[in-house]
Amino acid sequence: MPSSTSPDRGDDLEACVLRFSDLDLKDTGLIDPSSHLKAQLDHSTKKKYSFAKKKAFALFVKTKEVPASAFECKEKWWKCCQQLFKDKIGIHRHVATQHADEICHQTASILKQLAVTLSSSKSLKSSDKRDLLKEYLTHDHEMSAWLPDTSCFSPNKLIGGQGIDEGEVLLYYCYCDLEDPRWICAWQTALCRHLHLTGKVRIAAEGINGTVGGSKLATKLYVEVMLSCPLFKDYLCKDDFKTSKGGAHCFPELRVGVFEEIVPMGISPNMISYKKPGEFHKEVEKFLTLASQEQSDTILLDCRNFYESKIGRFQGCLAPDIRKFSYFPSYVDKNLELFRDKRVLMYCTGGIRCERGSAYLKAKGVCKEVFQLKGGIHKYLEEFPDGFYKGKLFVFDERYALSYNSDVVSECSYCGVQWDQYKLCSTPQCCQLVLSCPACQGQGFTACCVTCQDKGSRQASSPAQNSFKEECECTARRPRIPRELSLQARLLVNKEPGSDVGEDVQLLM
Numbered sequence: 001m002p003s004s005t006s007p008d009r010g011d012d013l014e015a016c017v018l019r020f021s022d023l024d025l026k027d028t029g030l031i032d033p034s035s036h037l038k039a040q041l042d043h044s045t046k047k048k049y050s051f052a053k054k055k056a057f058a059l060f061v062k063t064k065e066v067p068a069s070a071f072e073c074k075e076k077w078w079k080c081c082q083q084l085f086k087d088k089i090g091i092h093r094h095v096a097t098q099h100a101d102e103i104c105h106q107t108a109s110i111l112k113q114l115a116v117t118l119s120s121s122k123s124l125k126s127s128d129k130r131d132l133l134k135e136y137l138t139h140d141h142e143m144s145a146w147l148p149d150t151s152c153f154s155p156n157k158l159i160g161g162q163g164i165d166e167g168e169v170l171l172y173y174c175y176c177d178l179e180d181p182r183w184i185c186a187w188q189t190a191l192c193r194h195l196h197l198t199g200k201v202r203i204a205a206e207g208i209n210g211t212v213g214g215s216k217l218a219t220k221l222y223v224e225v226m227l228s229c230p231l232f233k234d235y236l237c238k239d240d241f242k243t244s245k246g247g248a249h250c251f252p253e254l255r256v257g258v259f260e261e262i263v264p265m266g267i268s269p270n271m272i273s274y275k276k277p278g279e280f281h282k283e284v285e286k287f288l289t290l291a292s293q294e295q296s297d298t299i300l301l302d303c304r305n306f307y308e309s310k311i312g313r314f315q316g317c318l319a320p321d322i323r324k325f326s327y328f329p330s331y332v333d334k335n336l337e338l339f340r341d342k343r344v345l346m347y348c349t350g351g352i353r354c355e356r357g358s359a360y361l362k363a364k365g366v367c368k369e370v371f372q373l374k375g376g377i378h379k380y381l382e383e384f385p386d387g388f389y390k391g392k393l394f395v396f397d398e399r400y401a402l403s404y405n406s407d408v409v410s411e412c413s414y415c416g417v418q419w420d421q422y423k424l425c426s427t428p429q430c431c432q433l434v435l436s437c438p439a440c441q442g443q444g445f446t447a448c449c450v451t452c453q454d455k456g457s458r459q460a461s462s463p464a465q466n467s468f469k470e471e472c473e474c475t476a477r478r479p480r481i482p483r484e485l486s487l488q489a490r491l492l493v494n495k496e497p498g499s500d501v502g503e504d505v506q507l508l509m
Contacts, residue, residue, distance in 0.1 A: 049111065056106035060095055061088075062143055063189040082253075102182070105258075109180050143190045146229070148221045150194070159196045160215025160247065167247020168219045169199070169397065171378060172226075173209040173262060173352040176235045181205055181258045184231070189256045195222055198251035199397070202262050208232070209262035209352055211396065213250045219243070242350050242378035250397040263356050264326050273358075274374040275345070277383045283345055283371075284388045288316050297368065299339065303328065303348040303357045304394070306478075307433050311401060311410045311420040312377075312391030314347065321482045323475075325353050329360050330481045338484050340366045347373040347380075349393065392420050400433070412437040414445045425472075427452040432474050449473035 064078040068086075077084055078091040081098060085091040095103070150158055160166050178184055181203045188201050192212060197219070199212035212222065223241050226232055275283060287298050302309045302319035309319035320331050332339070344367050346354045354372035362370050373380060377393050381404040391409035392401035400422045412419040413435050422433040426446035434448045447453035451473045 049107070052110040053103065053107045055110055056103050057092075057095065059143065059183075059186050060099065060103060060106065061091055063186045063193070064091060064095075066193065106182050106186070109182055143187060146187055146225075147191055147194045148225050150221070153217065158215060158218055160217065166216070167214060167245070167249070168216045169211065169213040169244050169246035169250055169395075169399075170219050170222065171211045171242040171244070171350045171395075172236070172240050173207065173350065173355075174232055174235050174240065175207040175262075175355065176232065178203065178205055178207065178231065184208065185256050185258045189254070191222070191225060192254050192256065195219075196248060197222060198248040198254045200251070200254075201256040202259055203257065204259050204262045207262050212254075213246045213397070214248045239375070239379075242375065244378070244395070244402050246397070246399060250399050252398070263352055273369065273371045275371045276374050277380045280345065280347070280371075280373045280380060281384055281387055284314060284316075287345070288388065297341065298343045298345060301344055301346045303346050303353045307422075308349070308394035311422070311435075312389065312393050313409065315388050315390060318484070320484075321478065323478070323480075325357075327481055328353075328357055332361055332364065334481050335484045336364060336366055339364070342367055343369045343371075345371050345373070348376050349395070350376040350378050352376075394422075410435055412440055413448070414440040425452050427455050429455070430472050432472055 061078065064080045064085075065076045066079045066084075068077045077086050078088075079085070080091065080094060083094065085094060185201075185203050188203065188208075188210075191197075192199070192201070195214060195218040197212040197214040199210065201208065201210040201212065203209075212219070214222075223238065226241075227236055227238065283298075284300060287296060287300060290296050300314055300317040302313055302317045303325070304319070305323055305325065306319065306321045307323075309317070313319055320328070322328065322331055339361065344358075344361060346358050346361075348354045348357070351372065351374060354376070358370045358372045361367060377389060380387065381389060381393060385404040390405065390407040392403050394401050401420070408418040408420050410420045411417060415437060417437050417439075419435050419437040422435060423441075423446070424430075425432045425434050425448040427448075430448060430452050432448035432452070434446065436445050445453070447455075449472060
């Protein structure tokens with residue numbers, strides 16, 4: 001999917017490689033991981049080590065480029081780890097001292113790819129080999145060749161306005177084998193910066209999972225690049241990208257990283273049985289219209305965290321009271337009898353958590369069938385905004401929630417009035433989300449619990465005390481892995497969102 005970028009960009013990068021300071025690249029005191037790597041290489045590969053390390057260093061630095069101020073004579077600066085560098089020496093020293101591990105991994109990856117490339121071309125003349133090596137490093141793995149051509153768009157049009165109606169947030173994931181996740185990470189970083197996108201992209205050998213925000217033009221170009229990329233074009237389609245109103249302002253920054261899994265759970269995805277939004281809607285309708293849901297063989301299971309389902313959920317669902325999705329396997333194990341001989345309909349925000357959750361549940365061998373909502377709640381609400389999903393859709397950015405209907409299914413934690421707009425706990429050390437209505441906020445009730453409220457007051461009266469031990473009641477009183485009682489579960493599905501039930505039951509509904 002190389003674009004029609006100018007050829008001098010390739011020369012630019014090569015020059016960048018050759019101009020690197022030997023101090024930054026060869027100081028073994030600064031780059032121990034790379035030195036350790038070099039010691040493990042055979043004699044033939046060691047000859048290529050220096051060039052591979054310089055290449056890895058160059059690619060890493062290249063992804064940190066940002067436009068310089070319009071008043072500066074320089075064309076570019078570099079931004080890394082929330083620091084701005086205005087000269088090459090500064091960024092080189094920073095990368096050499098703070099990102100040695102990343103350079104080491106990228107060097108190993110380049111060496112491995114070089115070994116494969118060169119071993120497959122032993123019959124070529126040595127001059128041909130040099131040409132092949134040069135083409136591989138300066139074309140196939142040159143970042144600019146994999147970025148869209150934006151020269152025909154003005155910067156203002158690409159960046160767009162900051163209003164919520166002028167931008168867009170994309171949510172997507174793709175399971176596919178990626179041989180070089182770290183190069184994909186560097187490319188994704190360069191691509192997002194090139195399009196002025198913010199957000200989070202998680203990359204692993206098993207695939208990619210991203211949510212990014214920017215102008216509608218930028219997100220459109222991003223989707224086009226992903227759909228045309230040889231690595232993803234056979235796996236992704238346009239419908240795999242869920243969109244919502246937003247923009248770059250919905251995220252504080254861009255974070256792209258390489259992880260063991262694109263969803264932290266510790267298990268591999270399996271063959272999945274999907275229900276499209278229309279099919280899922282009919283299943284839920286059938287489930288809700290049964291004369292006695294207590295006798296139903298179906299469980300409508302919300303795979304999200306408790307604070308997500310608290311402000312919006314399908315009617316009649318079972319929503320586990322867990323704080324992290326990584327707890328889901330333990331939840332299933334602890335409540336395995338609940339799912340025995342049941343048909344399970346699972347759903348989550350965009351579908352990716354269900355991929356793992358349904359695979360784990362299927363592997364237990366106790367369910368009749370396990371299905372998941374294809375495209376998640378996002379796709380369902382696009383087709384059925386006034387369907388069986390009531391309340392808001394929680395999202396992991398600074399918007400906190402998206403509204404598709406007027407239903408409010410949660411309440412103020414202090415006075416009990418209907419309210420579903422989250423804010424962070426006012427105590428800086430706490431990361432809990434709080435439902436506090438305007439009236440209660442006006443009275444100073446802005447913390448998640450009494451402990452945090454008192455903690456915040458003590459901090460305000462003693463500004464010199466800048467750290468507190470985390471002792472939030474919201475966390476302490478909630479079991480890490482709840483146990484569902486069979487009778488309670490059946491009572492839950494007979495309740496509708498917004499009904500007058502106790503706090504513990506409300507969290508599960």
